[in-house]
Amino acid sequence: MEASEIRALFAVASRPEVVSLAGGMPNLAALPLGALSEQVARLVAQDGLTALQYASAHGLPPLRERICDVMALEGIAARPEDVVVTVGSQMGIDLLTRLLCDPGDVVLAEGPSYVGALGSFAAYQAQVVHVPMDAHGLVPDELRVALVRARTAGQRVKLLYTIPNFHNPAGVTLAAGRRAEILEICRAHDVLVVEDNPYGLLGFDGAAPAALRSTDPDNVVYLGSFSKTFASGLRVGWVLAPDEVRDRLVLAMESATLCPPTLNQMIVERYLAGHDWQGQIAVFRDLYRERRDVMLDALERFLPPGCTWTVPDGGFYVWVTVPEGVDTRAMLPRAVAARVAYASGSGFYADKSGGRQMRLSYCYPTPERIHEGVRRLAGVLEAELEPGFSTGS
Incomplete structure (x- = not known):
């Protein structure tokens, strides 16, 4: 048995100064x-x-x-x-x-x-x-x-x-x-x-x-x-x-x-x-749709060339692929230092592959925090892609 990389993020990601795009927590503020x-x-x-x-x-x-x-x-x-x-x-x-x-x-x-x-x-x-x-x-x-x-x-x-x-x-x-x-x-x-x-x-x-x-x-x-x-x-x-x-x-x-x-x-x-539980689910859908749209807009605006991502039509997550030469697991401490957190792709493969991927969650942060979190993440990625920068440094 091994500790989950994703669970290990929670303590860091819960710090108020960190914009967490890591955890898949539902937005319970919408409940009555x-x-x-x-x-x-x-x-x-x-x-x-x-x-x-x-x-x-x-x-x-x-x-x-x-x-x-x-x-x-x-x-x-x-x-x-x-x-x-x-x-x-x-x-x-x-x-x-x-x-x-x-x-x-x-x-x-x-x-x-x-x-x-x-x-x-x-x-x-x-x-x-x-x-x-x-x-x-x-x-x-x-x-x-x-x-x-x-x-x-x-x-x-x-x-x-x-x-x-x-x-x-x-x-x-x-x-x-x-x-x-x-x-x-x-x-x-x-x-x-x-x-x-x-x-x-x-x-x-x-x-x-x-x-x-x-x-x-x-x-x-x-x-x-x-x-x-x-x-x-x-x-x-x-x-x-x-x-x-x-x-x-x-x-x-x-x-x-x-x-x-x-x-x-x-x-x-x-x-x-x-309760009108189906109506409540509709409220959640609208809330998550808005946040999904904000995240997709921010990804398009801020991420450097060579990044790609999925376009979800439901749920909580966007899956991002970064350019060659970037290891998202190795980059994570630098992202946290820049006050943004994500889930690195290697945690979602049994063989720990997926080093060029990351999961971004839009369900919990406010739209403003999503926008700012993606902006911070883009800055970290751009630094990784600078000539001469080593992800092992």
């Missing part, structure tokens, strides 16, 4: 905190004996019903009994890896991929093989190549881990025309698909993309979370799994945590029952 505080007070006063007690590792039935309503927006027809509530979707990733992977098994994942998932795969000694992406998401032909190569080498591929919508960290979305093809490839090779979709409802242009699970319920395990669409601190997520996976997942939940926090589950369920 007054109404929520009244709701929580009523909940404890009226149902405290239940809310503060142990409950099933499966998750509270009323919440599982509400979760099915949420997933219906992405085309998923689900039964409450197939939903397992977890302590954030990260717990779902960890427990699924524990259940499905033996040491040495191969997990396919986009390159780059979510750092939390990479940590779980490493902890259970699974071997991560990255599959390239482009501006339209995971490349099907590259997936075929990876599967054939693994089979030729005698390796056992257990699952494909994918973030199809508004990818973390790349910001891209899997093209509609590729989705059925990727599912067909995985079925043909007997590879389970784990679909991680915390950002799916945060698209900037209309309806949420249809989930992979909506097309292939028998071979896709779906991971969801309220961390990005409600409150990250409550740590409420879920797994929607086929029967044989679900039953084992409940047993794994019991051994890992006995039961998830009942109070937090009840807060989320009451929020979904008593």
Whole structure:
């Protein structure tokens, strides 16, 4: 087990003088905190004996019903009994890896991929093989190549881990025309698909993309979370799994945590029952769209020639590629000294490649801070690109 490069940034990035473009923290200032505080007070006063007690590792039935309503927006027809509530979707990733992977098994994942998932795969000694992406998401032909190569080498591929919508960290979305093809490839090779979709409802242009699970319920395990669409601190997520996976997942939940926090589950369920949660998600979409636009404008205005970046149509992140000769990991201390922080690309690859990439997050800072942060970052990059400057100095 190794410390996450991204988590190690938090202490530095939280300093007020540093503009943090590193962390993917949702902007909770947009929540109706007054109404929520009244709701929580009523909940404890009226149902405290239940809310503060142990409950099933499966998750509270009323919440599982509400979760099915949420997933219906992405085309998923689900039964409450197939939903397992977890302590954030990260717990779902960890427990699924524990259940499905033996040491040495191969997990396919986009390159780059979510750092939390990479940590779980490493902890259970699974071997991560990255599959390239482009501006339209995971490349099907590259997936075929990876599967054939693994089979030729005698390796056992257990699952494909994918973030199809508004990818973390790349910001891209899997093209509609590729989705059925990727599912067909995985079925043909007997590879389970784990679909991680915390950002799916945060698209900037209309309806949420249809989930992979909506097309292939028998071979896709779906991971969801309220961390990005409600409150990250409550740590409420879920797994929607086929029967044989679900039953084992409940047993794994019991051994890992006995039961998830009942109070937090009840807060989320009451929020979904008593608030315009879809309207609140629309507020978040507008807020993040504005910040995305500010970041893209600032990148265009300030970054030196040779830099490129993705253009996300939802979610939290822009993925930037810098010119040859710049190592974003080595540059990070100098960026922090210039009072700006980002997430270097190497943290999003199992083999620590990605030295020319960085993830910039626009979800939390104000538009003014985003503009200033990109300006500071551009100054650091320009210094790195000066003739005679060494990134090892």
